Every structure is written in structure tokens, then in C-alpha cells.
Amino acid sequence: MRKVVARADPHGHECPDPGGRPSGGPEGGRTSGGRPDDGGGGTKGGGHNGGGNGAATPPPGGRDAARRLHAVMELAKALATAHTLMDVVRISARQARAAMDAALASVSIWERDSGHLRVLVNDGDLADGEEALPHAETYAVTDFPEIIAPATWPTAWSNTVDERDSAHERVVALRRRGRHGCMVAPIMVEGRVWGELYLARHAEQPRFDAVDAEFAAVLAAQISAGLAQAEHYQRIEKLAFTDPLTGLANRRAIDARLDAAITRHYREGVVVSLIVCDVNGLKRLNDERGHDVGDRLLERFADQLSACSAMLPGSMAARLGGDEFCVLIEGFTPDEVVAVAEELCRRALRMHDGEGVACGVASTGDPVGPVTSADRLFRLADAAQYRAKGSRAIHPVVAGRGQPPDPTVSLAVDDDAVLPADSAPAGPPHRDRRRFRGALHNAEPGRLLAAVLGALDERVPGRVHRADTLGRLEIVADTFARMLDGVSWWISYVPPQGHSLRTVRYSIHRMTGSPGAARARYEAGTAEYDLSAYPAAAEAVQGGGFVQEVGDAGNDPAEEDLLLVGGYKAMVVAGGTNAAGGWLVEVFTDELSLSAQGLAPVLRALVAVALTGGASLPE
Known part of the structure; x- marks a missing residue:
């Protein structure tokens, strides 16, 4: 079983450390995943046969x-x-x-x-x-x-x-x-x-x-x-990667796809382009005729956006939020992308109740300077869209095609550098992002998913940068645990091609089984263990997940021992990989927590979301 290291909580109590696992095999003679003898003590040599009338003699093992x-x-x-x-x-x-x-x-x-x-x-x-x-x-x-x-x-x-x-x-x-x-x-x-x-x-x-x-x-x-x-x-x-109103991809899907596209651009020279557009007149329509009418306009525009993106096979059309949409294109020339953007502008002007769109285009194939990050290309396209909006242009504005110095490229300044952790954000939050306030606990999968995704979207610049893998996973683990009223959470890491998992961060929310809440604590851990001794965790690191409750038939013995020693009722575990390596998130609950049954797919999906975008090594 895993070694359990006692650590004092902020109030001086001894807290079991689920992250403390030995680097060797299971202790105390316990095995994980051992198979019982198929034959048992009563199986006779020679087994069964299929002779006679077939009614009395079972096939080999058939009636065992x-x-x-x-x-x-x-x-x-x-x-x-x-x-x-x-x-x-x-x-x-x-x-x-x-x-x-x-x-x-x-x-x-x-x-x-x-x-x-x-x-x-x-x-x-x-x-x-x-x-x-x-x-x-x-x-x-x-x-x-x-x-x-x-x-x-x-x-x-x-x-x-x-x-x-x-x-x-x-x-x-x-x-x-x-x-x-x-x-x-x-x-x-x-x-x-x-x-x-x-x-x-x-x-x-x-x-x-x-x-x-x-x-x-x-x-x-x-x-x-x-x-x-x-x-x-x-x-x-x-649900995690799709906009529910339009059926298009959402910002998370675009973030993941764009990061991969920029990597291909950097390594292979693939041309990557973005069309970013803002539907004109939506606020007026919502105010004068209601949000249902505005939603219908967004749905109709999404249909046109999808049709136009299909002109460049392999493109991804997405709704970024509110009245903002985009198309991500790989492998086509900038002129082909601009031609599609022109067609989109024409179609938008013909829509019932619509006033057209403000459309901006940015491409690595145009003279926009080095594009070494997804953020840079987004800023360029967003700046082009901003200029189109300000000038009420009925044609797309294209970054890098103005008289030098190009005003769009000048507008797309690098304004999202990582700030010190104690710095206040230098500007208002994104208007479409909502904060999870943690007032209510809820284990219903849809609400749980929405709450954690909302917390991810609300991340504060300077505290959790979009390329901070551990920071994004911490948001997932902490929000998920709070929604369940969990006892603690743990995040562990395994390097690429590695076999030893190291606990890198954890939080103890309260003492096991005690209604008195302890102040949450965030610390780095140093415990390591050999994944070969923990098959369930090893599967989860590869993108799996599981829920295990004390006493369930078929439990992984190593995980069962952890629950028993820690005094927990259940654990929800999920993991995955990105360019930095493998990651494991564990959330522990007790009798005071909400039920964890059926929540492994939810945590697995949330970990997958957190692992998209930029990848970074643990601290």
C-alpha cells in the first residue's frame, strides 16, 4: 500500500498525506491487481468434456x-x-x-x-x-x-x-x-x-x-x-468544447486547436490564419426586441460562418462568447482566407435583422512579424476586428496589409505578459466570463461542469497564465473539491517517458469527518512513487479516471489502503498528458461530502480542458 505521511494542518492536527507514496512496490505483502486462482481448490485435473447428451457435463469452466x-x-x-x-x-x-x-x-x-x-x-x-x-x-x-x-x-x-x-x-x-x-x-x-x-x-x-x-x-x-x-x-x-446556443466549437476548443496549429507553424512552416468577427447590432436587437430574437440572429450567423468555413476544408468555426466568433484555418494562403472573409461579410449583410459584421483577419503568411504564440495571432486578428468595428467597415480589415507602420500590427501590442502573483490585474475582466462563487455545493454533473469551467474562464491574469498547466489544474481540483465539499485534493506529475509520479501541489480543506472547516492550504509536495505499483493511477495518468469508495468490490488494493488509512469515504481520480508530461488529479471525500458516484467522467473531461493550451513544467 502507499505510505501515508502525517502532516500538521494549520491548526496543528495530524493530516494524512495521500501524495506521500514510496518509490518501491507495495508494502506489507499486499499486492495490487493480483488474480485469484481460476481453478480454485475444487477443480479436478483434466477439466470438463463435451461428450454425452450435453445436458449434464458443462464445457471447460462453463459452469464454474x-x-x-x-x-x-x-x-x-x-x-x-x-x-x-x-x-x-x-x-x-x-x-x-x-x-x-x-x-x-x-x-x-x-x-x-x-x-x-x-x-x-x-x-x-x-x-x-x-x-x-x-x-x-x-x-x-x-x-x-x-x-x-x-x-x-x-x-x-x-x-x-x-x-x-x-x-x-x-x-x-x-x-x-x-x-x-x-x-x-x-x-x-x-x-x-x-x-x-x-x-x-x-x-x-x-x-x-x-x-x-x-x-x-x-x-x-x-x-x-x-x-x-x-x-x-x-x-x-x-459540452466542454461546444457552444450550446450555436453548436459551434467554443473558446476552449479554439485555444487547444490554435496552440497545436502554432506549433506546426513553428516547426513545419504551416500557414495559420484567424478570422475574428463581431456581429453588429446585437445589443440594439436584444434591447428592443428581446434576447430570444438576438439569439436567433446569432444562430443564423453561426450557420453562415459554418458554411463559409467549409470553403476551406479542415477549418474550425467557433463562437468565442457573446457576439464574437472566429474561424481558424490551416494550410491555405492569406488571399484564400481573405476571400472567405469577404464572402462572410456579404452574407452577414443579407441576414434578416442583421447589420453585418466587423471582421478582422490575421495570418502568419502576411507581413505581421514573428508569430510564436497563439496569443500573438489572436491579438493581431482582434486588433483588425477592432479597427473594422471602429470604422464601420463592410469589408474585412487584414493585419499587415496597411501602409507601414501598419496600424493593426501596432495596435496588437503584447499586453498579456505574466504579472507577479501579488499584482492587481491591469484592467477589467473579460465581459463574458463569470465567477464561480462557491456559495452552494452541488454534485449534479451539469452544474459541477459549468462551475469548474466558469472558474477556469475567470482565471485572473498574473495569477494563472493560460500557459500555466499546474495553475489550471489547481483551479479544476480546488473548484471540484469545493463543489463536493471534499476533504482535500492532490495534483501529481510524471515526466515524459517517466515511471515515477511526484506530488507537486495539494490542499487540505478540513479535517476528515469534522464539520469545522480548516483554512485551505496550498503547498508543494516532494513525495514520489513507482506507478507500476499502482495500476489504477497509472491508467488514469494516460487519460483515464475512476471513482473508488471504501469497500467496493474490485477496488485497487493500493487505493483501498489509502482510503482506509486516511479515513476517507471515496476518491475521484482523473489524469491526462500534455507536452509537459503526465498529470494526476485526486479529490478525496468523507461522510460529510456529497456523493462522488458517476463523477469520474466529469473530472476527466475537466482535466482534459485544463491540459489544453500552453504546457508548462511544474514548479
Whole structure:
């Protein structure tokens, strides 16, 4: 287990330090992730056989309840680390094949718009023409009526090569591929058939029976839970990077994409351009006819912006906030970008209720001087838009194309240098940013997500610069913990290609289980530990996340020990990587905190947001 270092809180109490972990393996003879013996004490040598009438003798391990329970637990643990739908699908096929002693396992999705089952993955002994990750293996749902027939839905069923209906599509496929029998279990997500789990055996293997069908249904149900989690995470991630009114990308998405684009420009010379525009007349429309009418104008303009950005394939259209929009373009000449900006201005003038847009353009391909940061290009485009707004121009203003000295380039001064931590911000905050005030605790995922994203957007210049990775993660950890009324949070770091995780910052909000609040404390830590001893944390550092409560079946023993020694009820953990390395955020709760169940995808999405933009090493 992890070593727990006692540290005094500001009131002199001893506080367990979750960041204090030894660099060696688990202590006290405890192991993390050890597998129990599949056979158990009662398994006889030689196993099972498939002879006789098939009713009394189970297939190898088929009726071993302990083994099958262990298989379900292994599947659940593996799915808990899955980050995407394809992660879930690959893990499910691999684990189900092993659990069912099958030669092949496949997972297919029912694409309702085309009426086909599309195979996403094949795992095991592949026949001629089969691919592990097929590109175009599809089957008409009408050939497999069992998946939608009310008489059988949603139970599992099987087919063999010697059954009477020899023309059945599955029987024909079994013969063609040299297999003897198959078992199919529908996969349900949110009350509807999502797809199916398909398992096949060779002739020398036992036939599937009724008990196998029940077990396949259990595995399919576990897979359903993994898919629901992946889809939930995708929705959360989309919410974090999408403007809810227009459906365009938001400022966070643009920040991440623009940083990557500037890196490509610096390394490869790729031309990067920005169109920044401000919708004219929105305030007047809101004041005179209401915000609903103003929102409709923004939606119509977003449609035009999206259509214009499609003229330059690969571009990203976004709403920055309020009446401000932008398009990020890579790989096109400045003249091509300006032509699209001109078209956008023409379309905006023709919109009902609109008064056109103020449009500014900046490109690394124009004479604007060195562009070594995303901030520099944004300032140039914003200054061009500011000049267009001031002159009521109906055409775009382009940075670097005025008479020298170009007034737009002169206007885009470097005004966002990092200030000392004790300096007051030199100007008003961004008008569209809102502060999380922490008056109420709330663990509802949508409100929690909005609160932390709001706190990230409200970061004070000079205290948390946009390129400060640790500062952004601290905002996430602190706001998340306060929303849950958590006990403490910890942030750790692992260098690129490293295997040792080092705690770099933490805060103890109050004593475990005590209603008396202690003053929050922010300090750097020096504890390090070997990730190989903590598999759950190692998975999280790669972009995963998990919630663990004391006493839950399947807990990572190392994390369970940490909770028990610290007196915690639960922990929410998520991590990810950026150019600086790997990062881990841990939030600990107790009986006084709100429930952490189901919040791993939320924290994972928030950590992903914090890791976008500039990257910096920990202090």
C-alpha cells in the first residue's frame, strides 16, 4: 500500500498525506491487481468434456460459478479504464472471448439509418476475409430478425451448423468460416438494442448451451454499462468544447486547436490564419426586441460562418462568447482566407435583422512579424476586428496589409505578459466570463461542469497564465473539491517517458469527518512513487479516471489502503498528458461530502480542458 505521511494542518492536527507514496512496490505483502486462482481448490485435473447428451457435463469452466464471477469482475475493471467507444468495444471483445472459451468474439453496432449491423471489432482466430478492425463488414438487420423480434428480444440465442434451417445467414457464415456454433447476445443501451455480442466456437469445442446463453447475456449487460459510460463521457466532452446556443466549437476548443496549429507553424512552416468577427447590432436587437430574437440572429450567423468555413476544408468555426466568433484555418494562403472573409461579410449583410459584421483577419503568411504564440495571432486578428468595428467597415480589415507602420500590427501590442502573483490585474475582466462563487455545493454533473469551467474562464491574469498547466489544474481540483465539499485534493506529475509520479501541489480543506472547516492550504509536495505499483493511477495518468469508495468490490488494493488509512469515504481520480508530461488529479471525500458516484467522467473531461493550451513544467 502507499505510505501515508502525517502532516500538521494549520491548526496543528495530524493530516494524512495521500501524495506521500514510496518509490518501491507495495508494502506489507499486499499486492495490487493480483488474480485469484481460476481453478480454485475444487477443480479436478483434466477439466470438463463435451461428450454425452450435453445436458449434464458443462464445457471447460462453463459452469464454474467462481470463474465466471471473476470473469465478470475482470470485464468490469477493464471497462472502468476505457476512455472511448472503441476502447470499450476492443476490451469487451477480448474479455468476452476469454470468459466464454470462444474461438472468436465480435461486437457489432446497429446503424439504424442504414438498417445494417456493422462489425466494429473481431477478436480471436480470424477466418479468411475477416479483419480485427474491419472497415466495411456489414450485414442487413433483416437477415437477423432475432435482434428485433419481440418473441426473443432481448435474450441471447445460438446457432449451429447442423440445425434444420441450414439457409439461415448465421449458419451459412459458420460453414463458410469453418466454425461449428455461435452465441449471440443483444447489447442494450438506454433501453434500446445498441448492437450485439457474437461468440463462435470451432468444431472441436463444446457446443453452447442454455447456461452459456445466460452468461453471455450477463457479459452483454456489463458491456452495455461500459458503452453507456463512454457515451456519457463523450456528451460531457462535447459540452466542454461546444457552444450550446450555436453548436459551434467554443473558446476552449479554439485555444487547444490554435496552440497545436502554432506549433506546426513553428516547426513545419504551416500557414495559420484567424478570422475574428463581431456581429453588429446585437445589443440594439436584444434591447428592443428581446434576447430570444438576438439569439436567433446569432444562430443564423453561426450557420453562415459554418458554411463559409467549409470553403476551406479542415477549418474550425467557433463562437468565442457573446457576439464574437472566429474561424481558424490551416494550410491555405492569406488571399484564400481573405476571400472567405469577404464572402462572410456579404452574407452577414443579407441576414434578416442583421447589420453585418466587423471582421478582422490575421495570418502568419502576411507581413505581421514573428508569430510564436497563439496569443500573438489572436491579438493581431482582434486588433483588425477592432479597427473594422471602429470604422464601420463592410469589408474585412487584414493585419499587415496597411501602409507601414501598419496600424493593426501596432495596435496588437503584447499586453498579456505574466504579472507577479501579488499584482492587481491591469484592467477589467473579460465581459463574458463569470465567477464561480462557491456559495452552494452541488454534485449534479451539469452544474459541477459549468462551475469548474466558469472558474477556469475567470482565471485572473498574473495569477494563472493560460500557459500555466499546474495553475489550471489547481483551479479544476480546488473548484471540484469545493463543489463536493471534499476533504482535500492532490495534483501529481510524471515526466515524459517517466515511471515515477511526484506530488507537486495539494490542499487540505478540513479535517476528515469534522464539520469545522480548516483554512485551505496550498503547498508543494516532494513525495514520489513507482506507478507500476499502482495500476489504477497509472491508467488514469494516460487519460483515464475512476471513482473508488471504501469497500467496493474490485477496488485497487493500493487505493483501498489509502482510503482506509486516511479515513476517507471515496476518491475521484482523473489524469491526462500534455507536452509537459503526465498529470494526476485526486479529490478525496468523507461522510460529510456529497456523493462522488458517476463523477469520474466529469473530472476527466475537466482535466482534459485544463491540459489544453500552453504546457508548462511544474514548479
